[in-house]
Amino acid sequence: MTDVTEEALDTVAVGRQIRHARKSLGLTLGQLSERVGVVPSQLSLIENGKREPKVSLLMRIATALGTTLEQLLGAQPADRRAALEIELEKAQRGPLYAALGLPQVRVSPRMSTEVLEALVGLQRELARRMEEQAATPEEARRANTELRAEMRACNNYYPELERQAQELLDAVGHEDGPLSQHVTADLADHLGFSLRFVNDLPHSTRSVTDLRNKRIYLTQDDRGHDQRSVLLQALGNYVLGHRTPADYSEFLRQRVYTNYFAAALLLPERQTVALLQRAKAQKELAIEDLRDAFAVSYESAAHRFTNLATEHLGITTHFQKVHESGIVHKAYENDGVNFPADHTGAIEGQAICRYWTSRVVFDVPDKFRAFNQYTDTVNGTFWCTARTERHSAGLFSLSVGVPFEHAKWFRGRDTTERSKSRCPDETCCRRPPEALAAAWEGNAWPATRANEHLLAAMPPGAFPGVDDTEVYRFLESHTD
Known part of the structure; x- marks a missing residue:
């Protein structure tokens, strides 16, 4: 058969x-x-x-x-x-x-x-x-699209990575609460690595691992990144047995797996699921509670929620990281939301509807609390919660959304904020209102901010954007 x-x-x-x-x-x-x-x-x-x-x-x-x-x-x-x-x-x-x-x-x-x-x-x-x-950047977008399809197929949940993370936590006796820097250093010790903080780390790197001498070089200038996360990602490459990537697709997949592994250490599955299940039972699910309980960034908490929500809570969901210009930086979905996409299926670099929560939140005066909104779309109604955070590349919104039927489990479900999106219909928000167009069409000439990186090929090398010579000279200078 x-x-x-x-x-x-x-x-x-x-x-x-x-x-x-x-x-x-x-x-x-x-x-x-x-x-x-x-x-x-x-x-x-x-x-x-x-x-x-x-x-x-x-x-x-x-x-x-x-x-x-x-x-x-x-x-x-x-x-x-x-x-x-x-x-x-x-x-x-x-x-x-x-x-x-x-x-x-x-x-x-x-x-x-x-x-x-x-x-x-x-x-x-x-x-x-x-x-x-299709130039090299196009190939990168295709690789990203393929990886997102893999993540959707498994509901963004990787049990083998969860298992490896838990085994490592058990080995150092970490049972509950936020993962401190001290315990993070214990993880490195357990794996046989020593840590060195330096001031001359190559500018194109966040850490450098010397596999020959089993040292991990970090900088105290964290450049906006959680030092625990940077170290855990470096350890993740070692634990997961990553080798020099053969192409951009493999590089991207390794990065996703290491980020997942690091998140599974910072927000361990057993404790995180227990917290989420209690909150669901009380109809008080909130990303900020996850953030506060494990002392991580809102973005890390939002990502981790997408790892566990479908597998353990039966909730389909989507995540967006959107630049203040309206352009998608990162996205994931397994709930059928209609993200904009180009002809390859790539989402990154596309403009989000200005009526979605991830865009509306930029205009909300209260930046202290999460902003919640229901949005009617061509694929149904979704409830979303969002915050804005400033990163080195500008202001971004971070939003998590679920279909209407799952909103009942979340704090903020009683919001009266509601909008309607007709995208991808161009009359929704891609064309200016008729009155504005009549008044200004042909009379406006903006000086655009050129995104020159979009015209360039992807940086060469096994690790795109990293100067191998700079890294090798750095290691040579720090070898006893």
Whole structure:
């Protein structure tokens, strides 16, 4: 029997196979629906690839059509036209077509093969030209998109990293409360590393690990970073057995895993989940309570919440770090929120709707307390909580959101703040109001702040942006 999983099932191809087999037998949708016991409208959605059928229904359809489940799932398109129809349907559902903002073309039996050929040809050429334009930064965005898909698939929860972090905490006897700098240093001692604080750390680094002599070099000028976190990330690379990354994708994955590992040490799973479960039972979940309980940054607490919320609380969620300009710096979701994306599916660098909580919070006078808001979007209503924090690169908002049905577990659910977003509809917030446009269009000439880094290739080297010569000279100068 064919193993049918969500990832393996190609709904468009399967739908076309069902339609071809049905028409070959001269059956109407109504006749097939009677044989398999579902309404014609549901069959129509399946044939059009808009609904994923259960395996049991697929088996009934295969029997009714005189074929097998394996043939429905594995057969090649019946003919050239069927192949074109499938290719066009898939293209129109992909991120490239979505980024164009064009209406969907309905693929019907009345559409001529010549029109199909032309539309598919245009899609192929557009995709080819976009690939030609993809420079190294584009590849980095693709790697980021792939990694975010992996995180979504596992609900941003990595049990093996949790286990390794807990084993290390057990080894130094840490049981409860915030992880102090003293205990953090004990972790380094346990792993055989000595710590050296220096004033000449290479400017492109946050720490340097001498694996030969098992030393970790840090700076007392933390540059806005928690020294515990910097040290734990350095230890994480060692514990997780990371080697020099072969490409940017591997570099990015290593960084995500080390950040996760460090967070699992700062906010251990057992204690953090216990705190969250108590707060959920009291309907008092709040990111700031997590921050305060473990003496970490709000951003670290928000990230950690996304690690544990779905796995242990049954809450789907999303996280955003948005620059005051409205541009997404980091994002994660497994709750279906409609983040803006480019043709590759990348979220980073895209502009968030100005009516979302992560944008509205910048204009809120009270910066001491979290700002909460319900937002009606094209994908449903979401409740979000947000704060702003200043980093070296400017002011950012940090927000965590959940679908409306999960808002009941959070402090701040009683907020009266509400907004409506129609994005990606351009009339929502991407175009100026008609009155403003009428008054100023053609009469304004802004001097833009050029983001020159966007025009440059990704920094070379195994560790992008790090000057290997500078690092090696530094280690040489500190070798006894």
